[in-house]
Amino acid sequence: MAYSVSNPPALIAEKVGGSGSVWLYKSADDDATVNGASYFTNGVPLGMQVGDIVLVIDTTTPKGSFCFVTSVSGDAATTAFGAVS
Numbered sequence: 001m002a003y004s005v006s007n008p009p010a011l012i013a014e015k016v017g018g019s020g021s022v023w024l025y026k027s028a029d030d031d032a033t034v035n036g037a038s039y040f041t042n043g044v045p046l047g048m049q050v051g052d053i054v055l056v057i058d059t060t061t062p063k064g065s066f067c068f069v070t071s072v073s074g075d076a077a078t079t080a081f082g083a084v085s
Contacts, residue, residue: 001029005042009054020051020069030058031065035079043069043077054079 009025
């Protein structure tokens with residue numbers, strides 16, 4: 001499947017000081033799909049920034065994953081597994 005702007009990630013904790021925000025995203029897409037380049041096509045207008053945590057819930061499997069925003073380009077945000085340096 002593909003990301004739909006009608007099902008955006010929800011901001012569940014805003015950035016405080018130098019820390020990142022925390023987002024929750026639930027969809028039928030698996031975490032490998034969600035971690036595709038520029039998956040969140042409207043991530044920047046939503047407020048996503050590099051270093052933010054995204055809790056990804058795959059409603060098909062079901063399972064959950066911790067991902068991080070690793071880059072933003074134009075309006076899009078990209079996530080990946082692992083630590084942010």
